[in-house]
Amino acid sequence: MTNQDIFRELTNITPAYILDAAPRAESASRRRSRLLRWGSLAACICLVAVLAIHIKVAFTPAQMTDVFREGTCMELTDLAQLPARYDGAALVEGLGAKSYEFYYKEGGDPTDPADWYSLLVSEGIGNGQVVLHCMFGDPDLEDWKVDMVFTKKATETRVIHGVEVQIARQQPSLRAEYWYYTIFKYDGVVYDLRTLSDDAGYVDEVLERMLGELE
Amino acid sequence: MDDRDIIKLYLARDEEAIAETQRKYGRYCHYVALRITGSEQDAEELVNDACLRAWNTIPPHDPESLKAYVGMLTRRLAVNRLEENTAAKRSGHAAAPLEELSECLPDNAEGNLPESVALRDSLDRFVKALSRRDRRVFLQRYWYACPVAEVAADCGMTVSHVTVVLLRLRKKLKAHLEKEGFSP
Numbered sequence: 001m002t003n004q005d006i007f008r009e010l011t012n013i014t015p016a017y018i019l020d021a022a023p024r025a026e027s028a029s030r031r032r033s034r035l036l037r038w039g040s041l042a043a044c045i046c047l048v049a050v051l052a053i054h055i056k057v058a059f060t061p062a063q064m065t066d067v068f069r070e071g072t073c074m075e076l077t078d079l080a081q082l083p084a085r086y087d088g089a090a091l092v093e094g095l096g097a098k099s100y101e102f103y104y105k106e107g108g109d110p111t112d113p114a115d116w117y118s119l120l121v122s123e124g125i126g127n128g129q130v131v132l133h134c135m136f137g138d139p140d141l142e143d144w145k146v147d148m149v150f151t152k153k154a155t156e157t158r159v160i161h162g163v164e165v166q167i168a169r170q171q172p173s174l175r176a177e178y179w180y181y182t183i184f185k186y187d188g189v190v191y192d193l194r195t196l197s198d199d200a201g202y203v204d205e206v207l208e209r210m211l212g213e214l215e
Numbered sequence: 216m217d218d219r220d221i222i223k224l225y226l227a228r229d230e231e232a233i234a235e236t237q238r239k240y241g242r243y244c245h246y247v248a249l250r251i252t253g254s255e256q257d258a259e260e261l262v263n264d265a266c267l268r269a270w271n272t273i274p275p276h277d278p279e280s281l282k283a284y285v286g287m288l289t290r291r292l293a294v295n296r297l298e299e300n301t302a303a304k305r306s307g308h309a310a311a312p313l314e315e316l317s318e319c320l321p322d323n324a325e326g327n328l329p330e331s332v333a334l335r336d337s338l339d340r341f342v343k344a345l346s347r348r349d350r351r352v353f354l355q356r357y358w359y360a361c362p363v364a365e366v367a368a369d370c371g372m373t374v375s376h377v378t379v380v381l382l383r384l385r386k387k388l389k390a391h392l393e394k395e396g397f398s399p
Contacts, residue, residue: 001334001397003316004298006388007309009335010358011290013342015283020347021354022243023361023369070379099346122348122372131348131371179371194371 024177069103069117074110076100082119083110088187092134094209097121128197130206138188145183161211167203182207218281225273232273233266240282241266244289250360251293251309252300261296265289290358309360315381316357319388337395341388352377353384 076082077099079089092100101120108115116136123130135144145166155168165184171177180203182193193210195203216235224232244265248258265288269281278284297309342350351370355361356377361369367377 001320001392003313003320005331005334006316006319006338007313007357008291008294009331010338010354011287011294012335013339013354013358015278015280015287017342017350017354018286018358019280019283021351021358023246023355023359023365070382073383120376122346122370124347129371133373133376179368196371 071103071106071108071117072110074102074104076102084113086113086119086189088134088189091186091191091210092119092121092132094212095121095125095130095132095206096209097123097125097130099123126202126205127199128195128202128206131194133192135190135192136188139190141183141185141190144190144192160207163211165207165211221281222273222277225270226277230270233270236266236269236281236285237262240285243282244285247286247289247359248293248296251290252296253309254300257293257296257300261289261292264292268292311362312357312360315385318385319392334397337392337397340395341391345384349380349384352380356381 074083079086079093079100082089082102099121101122102110103117103120104110105115105117110116113136118136119134121130121132155166157164157166159165163184163186165182168181169178170181171179177196177198178200180195182191182195182203184191184193191210193206195206197203216239221232221235221239224235241262244262245258248261248265249255252258252261265285268288269285272288273284276284294309297313301310342353345353348370352366352372355366355369356363363377363381364374366372367374370377372380
């Protein structure tokens with residue numbers, strides 16, 4: 001058996017999984033005939049300068065700190081299974097997730113919060129998709145803030161239940177829904193929450209579920 | 216036109232079926248082929264070949280999802296083309312995901328040539344057992360041959376998190392294949 005055999009035989013797995021995993025960028029891929037491509041180019045050339053600025057603003061990727069420490073992973077079905085008490089757990093519980101990934105230092109003691117790296121939730125909740133990274137060890141929030149390089153319009157800072165939350169949005173591709181990126185810090189833990197939904201109010205709903213627990 | 220109507224055209228041997236398939240799923244098939252071969256020219260040829268293959272195989276086949284069916288036909292043809300191109304020293308976009316999959320080979324598996332059907336079923340069981348998030352990450356990387364950065368953007372994850380998840384999934388797949396008897 002070779003890696004090519006695995007790559008080849010993956011072709012015929014259950015079709016529903018293939019369709020479910022279809023990248024959203026696929027819907028934005030373009031297949032044009034040469035004639036159409038050149039025709040479009042000629043027709044649009046005078047608009048390029050204006051559009052270029054607009055597209056740059058709209059599609060510049062969010063720049064975020066990307067430090068995901070591997071460590072050892074423990075899969076949990078309930079936050080009560082966390083090896084030690086964690087004060088901010090109520091925020092995560094507010095999401096009502098059914099599975100969690102808990103990462104801690106390789107060879108470290110999972111009952112000692114000093115060895116904790118992160119807690120992750122990634123699942124469909126309500127009418128959308130949530131990816132939440134909780135970074136332990138009192139990281140500097142400034143390192144994690146979203147930086148939309150060419151525009152400040154796409155980011156905003158709101159105070160929700162006394163917590164300052166930075167919110168940004170980004171579209172992976174032209175026809176895809178928006179990902180909302182939010183960053184906030186509470187009790188020494190940085191929360192990197194991302195939501196995907198057709199409903200623009202979904203991010204507020206998720207933030208309310210989490211931060212509403214503080215009251 | 217919905218899938219069922221297009222399939223009826225195939226079953227009635229109406230050549231409009233090919234044009235409708237191209238119109239509805241040509242872009243999807245092109246995406247699949249382009250990701251694997253990395254060549255625009257190959258991708259365009261493969262989409263036409265896949266539609267022709269659909270014409271030749273429906274009937275007897277009567278797929279539940281036309282999109283999945285032509286996507287699978289396209290991928291199969293694209294993998295063949297990738298192998299031809301690799302033999303001719305022209306590697307495609309899928310070279311990196313393919314290389315990564317060598318980490319999943321069970322130890323001492325060289326020379327062991329299991330039935331492809333058994334491997335296919337085993338891979339299906341592996342994929343089925345994954346969480347939805349892990350399944351999306353795994354299939355986007357190894358079925359669609361997407362770059363890691365694109366998987367990360369699509370799944371709302373950081374690049375390094377996707378890298379870590381893929382590493383864990385490759386280890387899991389290796390253990391799964393060994394458990395299912397793919398190593399001596």
